[in-house]
Amino acid sequence: MRENVEGEYSEIGGRAYVGRPEEIATQVAFFTRSGVERVAEYAFSLAEQRSGRVVSATKSNGIIHSMPFWDEVVREVAERHASVQLESVHIDALAARVVLRPGSLDVVVASNLFGDILSDLVAGVAGSIGIAPSGNLNPTREFPSMFEPVHGSAPDIAGSGLANPVGQIWAGVMMLDHLGETAGAASLFAAMEGTLGSGVATPDLGGRASTSDFTAAVLDHLV
Numbered sequence: 001m002r003e004n005v006e007g008e009y010s011e012i013g014g015r016a017y018v019g020r021p022e023e024i025a026t027q028v029a030f031f032t033r034s035g036v037e038r039v040a041e042y043a044f045s046l047a048e049q050r051s052g053r054v055v056s057a058t059k060s061n062g063i064i065h066s067m068p069f070w071d072e073v074v075r076e077v078a079e080r081h082a083s084v085q086l087e088s089v090h091i092d093a094l095a096a097r098v099v100l101r102p103g104s105l106d107v108v109v110a111s112n113l114f115g116d117i118l119s120d121l122v123a124g125v126a127g128s129i130g131i132a133p134s135g136n137l138n139p140t141r142e143f144p145s146m147f148e149p150v151h152g153s154a155p156d157i158a159g160s161g162l163a164n165p166v167g168q169i170w171a172g173v174m175m176l177d178h179l180g181e182t183a184g185a186a187s188l189f190a191a192m193e194g195t196l197g198s199g200v201a202t203p204d205l206g207g208r209a210s211t212s213d214f215t216a217a218v219l220d221h222l223v
Helices: 033-049 066-079 091-100 112-126 166-178 182-197 211-221
Strands: 013-016 024-027 053-058 085-090 107-109 133-136 146-149
Touching: 033 053, 033 066, 033 107, 053 066, 053 091, 053 112, 066 085, 085 091, 091 112, 133 166, 146 166, 166 182, 166 211, 182 211
Parallel strands: 053 085, 053 107
Antiparallel strands: 013 024, 133 146
């Protein structure tokens, strides 16, 4: 669970004395209580439906203002979810753990920057960045949510037929689930899973299928 409207990717900052020896660049990361609570609450609620475990990505030993604040707010949310176990892990150790012991993780909650890095890393560990879906969720459902593959548009291979459509298809599964179309989501996921299980895969997963070949196979598996 990545907080993705504030944190380290804010637009607060700038550059001064450009081109001079004393040139300076500033980038301000800002964290609001409501923003941290919102993503943490969603993560703990999700964990209650899954393993009952949440790992919070932090770096409070080095980033001395924003990360201790993040930790404090996450702990406060954890107190409202007594059945969920909270573990705070420094981001460098957590990145190593993703590679060495991915099975020890279930729900991970992270700030904007840490979540961005981890999403690519966990996808690579699972096999390819091409398989990772994402949902930009509005938890209150006041506004629409957006679903897309983690890797974006991959312009370097556009039109070549090399892109793995699993991330996009899986994002569609997430969207259907979010909209309450659980039967459709299950059917689409089973078709995608069946296609991979039959040995059809794109080159990033060691296969020979093109983007269109894989998509056609998924359609064939739909019931």
